[in-house]
Amino acid sequence: MKITKNLRFCILSALFLLLVLSLFAQDYPKASQEYDISFYSCPRDISPLPLSSRKKVKNIIFMIGDGMGVAHVDSARIKACGANGRLHMERMPVTGLLKTHSHTHLVTDSAAAGTALAAGIKTFNGAISLNPDKKPFLTILEASRNIGKSTGLAVTCAITHATPAVFASHAPSRNDQSDIAPQLLENKVNVLLGGGKEFFIPKSQEGSKRKDERNLISEAKKAGYEVVETKDQMNRVSGNHVMGLFQMGHLKTVDPEPSLAEMTLKALDILSKNKKGFFLMVEGSQIDWAGHANNPEYAIRETLLFDEAVYVALNFAQKSGDTLVVVTADHETGGMSVVEGSLTGEDMKFGWTSKNHSAVQVPVYAFGPRASLFTGVIDNVQVPRKFAEIFKISDFPKIIP
Numbered sequence: 001m002k003i004t005k006n007l008r009f010c011i012l013s014a015l016f017l018l019l020v021l022s023l024f025a026q027d028y029p030k031a032s033q034e035y036d037i038s039f040y041s042c043p044r045d046i047s048p049l050p051l052s053s054r055k056k057v058k059n060i061i062f063m064i065g066d067g068m069g070v071a072h073v074d075s076a077r078i079k080a081c082g083a084n085g086r087l088h089m090e091r092m093p094v095t096g097l098l099k100t101h102s103h104t105h106l107v108t109d110s111a112a113a114g115t116a117l118a119a120g121i122k123t124f125n126g127a128i129s130l131n132p133d134k135k136p137f138l139t140i141l142e143a144s145r146n147i148g149k150s151t152g153l154a155v156t157c158a159i160t161h162a163t164p165a166v167f168a169s170h171a172p173s174r175n176d177q178s179d180i181a182p183q184l185l186e187n188k189v190n191v192l193l194g195g196g197k198e199f200f201i202p203k204s205q206e207g208s209k210r211k212d213e214r215n216l217i218s219e220a221k222k223a224g225y226e227v228v229e230t231k232d233q234m235n236r237v238s239g240n241h242v243m244g245l246f247q248m249g250h251l252k253t254v255d256p257e258p259s260l261a262e263m264t265l266k267a268l269d270i271l272s273k274n275k276k277g278f279f280l281m282v283e284g285s286q287i288d289w290a291g292h293a294n295n296p297e298y299a300i301r302e303t304l305l306f307d308e309a310v311y312v313a314l315n316f317a318q319k320s321g322d323t324l325v326v327v328t329a330d331h332e333t334g335g336m337s338v339v340e341g342s343l344t345g346e347d348m349k350f351g352w353t354s355k356n357h358s359a360v361q362v363p364v365y366a367f368g369p370r371a372s373l374f375t376g377v378i379d380n381v382q383v384p385r386k387f388a389e390i391f392k393i394s395d396f397p398k399i400i401p
């Protein structure tokens, strides 16, 4: 009788411990529902999209899968479409490889990698579009705005996080998000969609991470922005400036938030009203975090969410004829590999060699006029330099006086 009681006590204690542990082990979404990939439709036609013979580029859509190496693409394709299938990005007719090291490190961080992709210069890890002497450099987004184009950023992290920040702000550290937030508005970026409301509300307001009492939401409204916080509000926007902050911090990439594809669609709707064209940067921000967590289901889901946004961009570009789409990554994360599995994507096993970024090359995919400029082995700083050449922007890269 006593033994039974002890046994029961042991079982109940173990169950309680498991419950407590499960409550504390929620750094990344874990439930199968969160890793559901049923939203994704593989392309029915897997033939490569045609090469464009046109020369004129009015619009550029630059898409960055943060931390997306070849293995992230492979695992997403095999899982969702089978080994013989293709993702939408894999239908883009021009491919290349991108070298990602920073000025100071063989293994870059997202800020230095982003600075290379935005401002065309190598810098130290952590820098937001400053050179190694901490001088601010013009970004391709700012240069595009200077020649009359509309500009936009759509991401699944906080809009003040490293990758969006490098395109429209300058700071010695990626952690200066309180200083980065107002610069995004001063730069008059037409479309700002993502998370990070905590850096736009005054310090005294609950949940704020600002260092001061500035209310950037009312400042944005005064400057002519429509400020929205839900998908429905976003879809009703009719003006030329929108700031959508859908979470206090990063997005959760589940309903009821707008998906990256939905944000991309709305961004294109707004930006394409400018007859002079636009520059849009779209980032699948969380592929990187899945790599840091060595979590293949998370990596696959985020890569597919990113590819869904690529599909939206490719549809737009196919209709417009004068839009260049370039898809790449800032670096690889996790040293990921696919080492086992069936041709239809069951029983896949993965190898990870790091909890951090790695130094390997990442893929580049391009579609549209001038896409052929993105073939071969490319250094990351060459990407915005090519964009500048395409947009006939002289004097790039360039210090901001």
Ligand SMILES: [Zn+2]
Pocket: 066, 067, 109, 110, 111, 113, 288, 330, 331
């Ligand atoms: Zn990154």
